[in-house]
Amino acid sequence: MSSIPFDIVGFDLDGTLIDTSGDLAAAVNYAIGTIGRPPFPAAAIHPFVGKGAKIMLARALDASGGYDAETLDSLLPILLDYYEQNLAIHSLPYPGLIDAMDALTDAGVKLAICTNKAERFTIPLMQQIGLSDRFAAIVGGDTVGVAKPDPAPIHEMVARAGGGRTIFIGDTINDIAGARNAGLANIAVGFGFLDGPVENLDADAVIDHFDELVPLLQRWPA
Numbered sequence: 001m002s003s004i005p006f007d008i009v010g011f012d013l014d015g016t017l018i019d020t021s022g023d024l025a026a027a028v029n030y031a032i033g034t035i036g037r038p039p040f041p042a043a044a045i046h047p048f049v050g051k052g053a054k055i056m057l058a059r060a061l062d063a064s065g066g067y068d069a070e071t072l073d074s075l076l077p078i079l080l081d082y083y084e085q086n087l088a089i090h091s092l093p094y095p096g097l098i099d100a101m102d103a104l105t106d107a108g109v110k111l112a113i114c115t116n117k118a119e120r121f122t123i124p125l126m127q128q129i130g131l132s133d134r135f136a137a138i139v140g141g142d143t144v145g146v147a148k149p150d151p152a153p154i155h156e157m158v159a160r161a162g163g164g165r166t167i168f169i170g171d172t173i174n175d176i177a178g179a180r181n182a183g184l185a186n187i188a189v190g191f192g193f194l195d196g197p198v199e200n201l202d203a204d205a206v207i208d209h210f211d212e213l214v215p216l217l218q219r220w221p222a
Helices: 021-033 042-048 053-063 069-085 097-106 119-129 152-160 173-181 210-219
Strands: 008-011 110-114 137-139 166-170 185-189 205-207
Touching: 008 152, 021 042, 021 053, 021 069, 042 053, 053 069, 069 119, 097 110, 097 210, 110 152, 119 137, 137 152, 152 166, 152 173, 166 173, 173 185, 205 210
Parallel strands: 008 110, 008 166, 110 137, 166 185, 185 205
Antiparallel strands: none
């Protein structure tokens, strides 16, 4: 294998490493169902995801008939409690991920996660999927008190993984802007929870399948 000029490859979680749309949709549908709203198909949840559970719920409520602040505040803990109990029913790694992770690990590259998902969901999800031991660091949205696009959690991810040249991979503007704010090279994935064309993220590079990741990193300028 050609050498990869990075010590750490960092990943966002939802919409990048793991397709969590099925379980997020189930939680949203459970919450809005308590006030008689009809359920959304999982694919319809994609545009609602990416900026936290509260915004996801607000977008779902808006799309299903509107809401007020009191309704949003009352439904959010219902959604979160349901989701916490059903983290990994439908969630799966994206195609090609495991092979890419194996190749990176074989090349001596450390893997890490920086997500805006709270630790109470992130750590159990990765454990239940069986991938937590593959990562040198897992930083959640509440680990350091701020979330992406603030660079602090990405800096924490790099530090916990042992430091070194790092590239970050994500699917939303929070990921790409966060990486840029942290001074890191970055890659956007075209298969995540995008709320617009992936080109709008203005990432350093784009992949549409994880089969493309390792060859791209091997070609990356040293």
